[in-house]
Amino acid sequence: MAADPRLLQELAAVLGPGLLCSAEACVAFECDALTAHRRSPDLVALPTSVEQVQEILRICRRHAVPVVARGSGTGLSGGALPIAGGLLLVLSRLNQVLEVDPRRGLARVQPGVTNLAVSEAAAPCGMYYAPDPSSQVACSVGGNVAENSGGVHCLKYGLTVHNVLEVKLVTMDGELLTLGAETGEAPGLNLLAAVVGSEGLLGVVVEVTVRLLPIPRRVELLLAAFDDVGRCAAAVGQVIAAGIVPAGLEMMDAPAIRAAEAFARCGYPLDAQALLLCEVDGLPADVDDELARVRTVLESAGATSVRVAADANERARMWSGRKSAFPAVGRLAPDYYCMDGTIPRRHLAEVLAQIAALSKAHGLDVANVFHAGDGNLHPLILFDAGKDDELERAERFGAEILEACVAAGGTVTGEHGVGIEKLGPMCLQFTGAELEAFHALKRAFDPAGLLNPGKAVPTLARCADYGALHVHGGKLPHAHLPRF
Amino acid sequence: MALADTQPGQDLAEALVEQVRDASSRRTPLRIVGADTKRFYGRAVAAEALQVSGHRGVLRYDPAELVVTARAGTPLAEIEALLARHGQRLPFEPPAFGTAATIGGTVAAGLAGPARIARGPVRDSVLGARLLTGDGRVLKFGGEVMKNVAGYDVSRLLAGSLGILGVLLEVSLKVLPVAAGTRTLRRRVDAQAAIDTLVDCARRGLPVTASFWHAGELSLRLEGSRASLDEIAASVGGDTIGGVDAAAFWQEVREHRHPFFASAYPLWRLHLPLSAAGASVVRQDRVVFEWNGAQAWLDGGDRPAIDLVARTAGGHATLFRPVAPGAGDAGEVFAPLPSALLDLHRAVKRVFDPLGILNPGRMYAGL
Numbered sequence: 001m002a003a004d005p006r007l008l009q010e011l012a013a014v015l016g017p018g019l020l021c022s023a024e025a026c027v028a029f030e031c032d033a034l035t036a037h038r039r040s041p042d043l044v045a046l047p048t049s050v051e052q053v054q055e056i057l058r059i060c061r062r063h064a065v066p067v068v069a070r071g072s073g074t075g076l077s078g079g080a081l082p083i084a085g086g087l088l089l090v091l092s093r094l095n096q097v098l099e100v101d102p103r104r105g106l107a108r109v110q111p112g113v114t115n116l117a118v119s120e121a122a123a124p125c126g127m128y129y130a131p132d133p134s135s136q137v138a139c140s141v142g143g144n145v146a147e148n149s150g151g152v153h154c155l156k157y158g159l160t161v162h163n164v165l166e167v168k169l170v171t172m173d174g175e176l177l178t179l180g181a182e183t184g185e186a187p188g189l190n191l192l193a194a195v196v197g198s199e200g201l202l203g204v205v206v207e208v209t210v211r212l213l214p215i216p217r218r219v220e221l222l223l224a225a226f227d228d229v230g231r232c233a234a235a236v237g238q239v240i241a242a243g244i245v246p247a248g249l250e251m252m253d254a255p256a257i258r259a260a261e262a263f264a265r266c267g268y269p270l271d272a273q274a275l276l277l278c279e280v281d282g283l284p285a286d287v288d289d290e291l292a293r294v295r296t297v298l299e300s301a302g303a304t305s306v307r308v309a310a311d312a313n314e315r316a317r318m319w320s321g322r323k324s325a326f327p328a329v330g331r332l333a334p335d336y337y338c339m340d341g342t343i344p345r346r347h348l349a350e351v352l353a354q355i356a357a358l359s360k361a362h363g364l365d366v367a368n369v370f371h372a373g374d375g376n377l378h379p380l381i382l383f384d385a386g387k388d389d390e391l392e393r394a395e396r397f398g399a400e401i402l403e404a405c406v407a408a409g410g411t412v413t414g415e416h417g418v419g420i421e422k423l424g425p426m427c428l429q430f431t432g433a434e435l436e437a438f439h440a441l442k443r444a445f446d447p448a449g450l451l452n453p454g455k456a457v458p459t460l461a462r463c464a465d466y467g468a469l470h471v472h473g474g475k476l477p478h479a480h481l482p483r484f
Numbered sequence: 485m486a487l488a489d490t491q492p493g494q495d496l497a498e499a500l501v502e503q504v505r506d507a508s509s510r511r512t513p514l515r516i517v518g519a520d521t522k523r524f525y526g527r528a529v530a531a532e533a534l535q536v537s538g539h540r541g542v543l544r545y546d547p548a549e550l551v552v553t554a555r556a557g558t559p560l561a562e563i564e565a566l567l568a569r570h571g572q573r574l575p576f577e578p579p580a581f582g583t584a585a586t587i588g589g590t591v592a593a594g595l596a597g598p599a600r601i602a603r604g605p606v607r608d609s610v611l612g613a614r615l616l617t618g619d620g621r622v623l624k625f626g627g628e629v630m631k632n633v634a635g636y637d638v639s640r641l642l643a644g645s646l647g648i649l650g651v652l653l654e655v656s657l658k659v660l661p662v663a664a665g666t667r668t669l670r671r672r673v674d675a676q677a678a679i680d681t682l683v684d685c686a687r688r689g690l691p692v693t694a695s696f697w698h699a700g701e702l703s704l705r706l707e708g709s710r711a712s713l714d715e716i717a718a719s720v721g722g723d724t725i726g727g728v729d730a731a732a733f734w735q736e737v738r739e740h741r742h743p744f745f746a747s748a749y750p751l752w753r754l755h756l757p758l759s760a761a762g763a764s765v766v767r768q769d770r771v772v773f774e775w776n777g778a779q780a781w782l783d784g785g786d787r788p789a790i791d792l793v794a795r796t797a798g799g800h801a802t803l804f805r806p807v808a809p810g811a812g813d814a815g816e817v818f819a820p821l822p823s824a825l826l827d828l829h830r831a832v833k834r835v836f837d838p839l840g841i842l843n844p845g846r847m848y849a850g851l
Binding site for chain 2: 102103104105125126127147148150154155158159161162171175177178179181182183184185186187188189190191193194196197198202213214215216217237238240241243244245282283284285286288289290342343344345346371373374375376409410411412413414415416417418422426429430431433434435437438440441442443444445456457
């Protein structure tokens with residue numbers, strides 16, 4: 001794009017060397033972790049202060065230039081994909097932990113601080129930040145707010161929305177708003193709830209106050225094997241029905257178990273059709289009590305073996321298989337699609353059976369490894385994009401899985417976000433009137449429609465096609481990051 | 485599903501849609517009414533009543549899902565009784581302020597009780613909602629699953645919205661199992677030391693699920709396995725209150741039937757950061773602290789003085805009950821918003837209530 005010279009001049013006056021215009025510099029930001037879609041940005045801004053962010057947005061508003069905010073670029077749904085003629089606002093240099101206060105139980109951080117860095121800053125006080133998306137070593141807190149990121153401990157500790165107390169948000173007009181309050185009780189409407197998970201369409205988050213929790217005094221991990229997927233899925237509901245809310249409750253089916261064991265040598269039972277990993281944490285006496293109850297429930301639910309990790313080393317080894325399951329499955333076929341639907345837990349067995357039937361019908365293998373306690377499925381569809389119509393079949397298969405999730409009363413995205421990837425499936429879940437209300441809500445925050453336009457909410461005209469995370473050659477973007 | 489033992493419901497959604505469309509066409513404001521138990525809360529609304537309490541019934545409840553979905557007019561008491569029969573409860577321990585209180589009113593008021601400090605505000609338990617907008621659209625947001633990032637999180641936006649964005653038709657709420665054991669401890673201690681104790685408990689990860697300090701006495705509630713309670717109680721210290729008395733005490737606190745509230749007019753509610761100076765800003769003889777000191781109730785005082793107190797501590801104040809029962813109050817009830825934020829509130833209201841006919845002015849004048 002030949003950018004307006006006045007625009008460049010105004011931005012350069014604010015940003016100095018923090019403005020990138022050359023194709024060579026900009027290409028590094030051409031995609032997030034949804035690498036199937038790439039577009040090199042025309043302009044990249046790397047602000048180092050809140051005031052700069054405000055100025056940049058005022059300038060872009062005056063020049064009607066669309067703005068895409070980006071944190072670390074680890075998002076899985078294309079939310080940070082650059083827009084033609086737009087500016088990419090990279091917040092990674094706003095990377096200071098501003099405050100950690102154990103008494104008030106909070107940390108105040110800039111949006112470019114990584115998720116894990118918050119817990120590291122809080123660790124000397126014996127505290128941590130609970131949401132733990134698998135990319136936590138790299139993903140930014142600002143990005144977590146944009147996506148309402150989850151992780152493996154959501155059932156007990158909630159999503160990002162449950163752990164953020166206050167954000168400072170810059171609107172497209174350059175206005176700085178404070179939403180929420182450190183006490184968690186702010187006057188007025190709960191606009192913070194609408195902003196968390198809004199994928200950069202409502203404003204740019206420039207400061208986040210998160211709730212810290214004391215590090216649990218004791219953590220235990222239990223592995224239960226089953227010779228039947230349905231029995232394993234039913235056991236998930238039985239644990240919850242017994243009055244237990246585990247810190248984590250993860251499930252893997254036979255293809256995922258075998259792939260993980262081959263990859264990580266984590267000691268999984270290779271003859272099992274499914275396994276559950278159940279983590280409990282808290283005060284020592286409570287953990288003992290809960291662990292005993294979980295064991296009883298799982299044994300009576302038909303587990304063929306139940307094993308508790310003897311120590312921290314074995315716990316880490318048992319988790320390693322689960323945490324390396326995506327790359328492990330990635331070795332089974334040249335390509336895979338990762339889906340992200342959530343369903344009510346009571347439909348787990350039924351939807352897993354549907355997925356198995358669809359797998360036969362489409363002639364494509366599938367591995368399931370997912371957050372069973374939350375009902376958040378991550379079916380990995382295996383295919384080879386180099387073979388005739390396998391890509392199209394995989395896409396149809398994925399779309400049918402999301403249809404099954406919606407039909408079971410669930411959602412097309414549990415934690416990866418809509419971005420550009422699930423614009424089609426959004427049409428399955430919402431009526432035209434509901435989608436119109438979302439667009440109107442965006443206009444209330446951003447009347448000119450310049451913040452990340454075209455993402456997260458499909459236009460009614462767009463409501464036609466479906467998509468999914470496409471991974472080629474087993475190579476995930478940010479291949480060094482665990483993905484689970 | 486565990487609905488065999490619930491009350492028969494009644495679906496008045498179509499009639500409610502008709503009433504709102506009719507009012508919309510006449511540009512006539514409506515005051516949304518469940519059981520009218522929280523009429524005192526917020527600014528007065530002079531408008532025709534839209535009765536929602538007949539739109540009732542639990543629609544879905546499966547204890548293994550930790551989710552209950554009910555029509556908005558379902559009595560809170562009916563839902564709590566249903567959950568209790570299955571060893572579960574609403575996490576946020578909401579006050580009813582009257583036996584007929586509805587679940588819709590509970591979510592719209594956004595008031596959480598003593599357990600809020602441990603289990604979060606009303607918003608945290610909201611999973612989904614069906615909303616009737618001011619121009620008669622019926623929209624569904626969120627759902628019945630724990631993790632859901634499709635679309636803006638409008639259902640949580642509705643918690644505490646006081647009906648200014650629409651009429652709640654249905655809500656889906658996360659529920660939790662009741663703890664195996666509970667223990668209430670009481671001791672004499674000044675306010676600052678009480679708050680310091682509670683903050684220390686929170687940092688140690690001790691399961692304090694309610695706290696109440698008044699007139700030199702701290703009561704706190706612990707919940708957990710029976711095995712851990714003895715040990716924790718010994719480390720925290722204080723006299724143990726018997727189970728029946730303790731349950732009655734926390735019910736009094738939750739419903740404002742504790743003697744402090746009987747004479748507290750006007751009653752102010754303050755939200756205060758847990759900074760070291762929090763307790764020192766208020767007169768100790770006319771205050772109650774809850775939520776480890778993050779919520780204070782003040783008996784009497786006028787707005788300028790109270791606002792000064794709240795702002796000095798880095799918090800804000802709400803006029804919770806006006807001068808005398810039923811006397812009303814012409815002024816603002818909630819702390820004023822910065823003008824840019826108030827403008828955003830107006831824009832958001834227009835999205836869902838373009839003509840401004842639902843509960844106009846309940847939250848702020850002109851909103």
